[in-house]
Amino acid sequence: MSEPEGFHPPPYPYDRLDDLRKQAASLPGGAVDLSIGTPCDPPPAAVVAALGDSGAERGYPPSTGTAAYRAAAAGWLARRFGVTVDPDQVAACVGTKEFVASVPQYLRLRTPGRDTVLYPAISYPTYAMGATLTGCRAVAYDDLAGIADADADRALCLWVNSPVNPTGDLIDLPAAAAWGRERGVPVLSDECYIEFTWDGPGRTILAAGSDGVVAVHSLSKRSNLAGARAGFYAGDESLVHYLSEVRKHAGFMVPGPVQAAAVAAFGDDAHVDEQRERYRRRLALMTAALAAIGVACPAPRGAFYLWVLAPGGDAWALAGRLAAEGGAVVSPGEFYGPAGSGHVRIAVVQPDERIALVAQRLGTPTGDFPHAGPPAT
Numbered sequence: 001m002s003e004p005e006g007f008h009p010p011p012y013p014y015d016r017l018d019d020l021r022k023q024a025a026s027l028p029g030g031a032v033d034l035s036i037g038t039p040c041d042p043p044p045a046a047v048v049a050a051l052g053d054s055g056a057e058r059g060y061p062p063s064t065g066t067a068a069y070r071a072a073a074a075g076w077l078a079r080r081f082g083v084t085v086d087p088d089q090v091a092a093c094v095g096t097k098e099f100v101a102s103v104p105q106y107l108r109l110r111t112p113g114r115d116t117v118l119y120p121a122i123s124y125p126t127y128a129m130g131a132t133l134t135g136c137r138a139v140a141y142d143d144l145a146g147i148a149d150a151d152a153d154r155a156l157c158l159w160v161n162s163p164v165n166p167t168g169d170l171i172d173l174p175a176a177a178a179w180g181r182e183r184g185v186p187v188l189s190d191e192c193y194i195e196f197t198w199d200g201p202g203r204t205i206l207a208a209g210s211d212g213v214v215a216v217h218s219l220s221k222r223s224n225l226a227g228a229r230a231g232f233y234a235g236d237e238s239l240v241h242y243l244s245e246v247r248k249h250a251g252f253m254v255p256g257p258v259q260a261a262a263v264a265a266f267g268d269d270a271h272v273d274e275q276r277e278r279y280r281r282r283l284a285l286m287t288a289a290l291a292a293i294g295v296a297c298p299a300p301r302g303a304f305y306l307w308v309l310a311p312g313g314d315a316w317a318l319a320g321r322l323a324a325e326g327g328a329v330v331s332p333g334e335f336y337g338p339a340g341s342g343h344v345r346i347a348v349v350q351p352d353e354r355i356a357l358v359a360q361r362l363g364t365p366t367g368d369f370p371h372a373g374p375p376a377t
């Protein structure tokens, strides 16, 4: 069959790291993969147990989430962030990547006259990919004030993300909500790192009210459950209702046992407190390792990434050096948009002793990592 004329999926960004991965793997002790933000630590035992003994595998699970799932999500938002949403303003998604990638399609069905997805210039690539997969325009913005009226008038949605992947910034969510309300553009706020903030408490856009906004949440990072695929979106009642109805027709369902496990995960904060301390320790270790080779990086305000300006702006050179000398695989910033091309992103998602190994290889004085801790189980 001849090649299609239309869209060709680009190479998956992380596949472009294969050479770096091989180089890192050639060091004694092997590669330490700090490229993809995938958790390595265990979820709580009660959550894993619920996957096996819920009895929820026989029938089809509700697409919007069981009443218990939606109540647990709403309960978590109230307990941790002081916002009240009715469980009817909450619906399940199968992890959040599928939601991010597919929501432009459904917003376009709802508002056929619009065709544009606005997304931050340095960001998680799926915001732009969702527009592309829908045949829409993906328009990057540096800041809200710089968005052209002509683009805002065509916008299906504005994406914001805080804490920001990859930069670790925290952004002004109430300002984003106000921008969207003034222009009649739904604001979708990706808050999957909300539990990991290093500069004050986690903030949700819902604190500024739910009118015209939808917060998107995941258990992947909060509870180390990326393999189970559980998330939810919550906020503006009519938007959540519309999206949950079309998604029901499209057959999106969080598996029943995963819904049961998610209820247990949303109900527990102790495991998140532990995880927060792990990431805090690992960020400090990795910062010390970079300092040992003369590379300074600012402390992130949230999330579990270091966003490092590469010497001379050459991100691939820094990634190559970290692979060759430290055995660490990191992501060049261009994966998160052309504006990120002078940086690398380092995800501290390996056990403490693996990150300490990178630090040792890079010549960090051992006094800088006395608390490398026991191997993760």
Ligand SMILES: Cc1ncc(COP(=O)(O)O)c(C=O)c1O
Pocket: 037, 094, 095, 096, 097, 098, 100, 124, 161, 165, 190, 192, 217, 218, 219, 220, 226, 230, 231
């Ligand atoms: C900013 C951001 N949003 C969404 C996701 C998707 O996470 P999941 O699909 O596991 O919920 C990720 C994963 O890395 C992310 O970094």
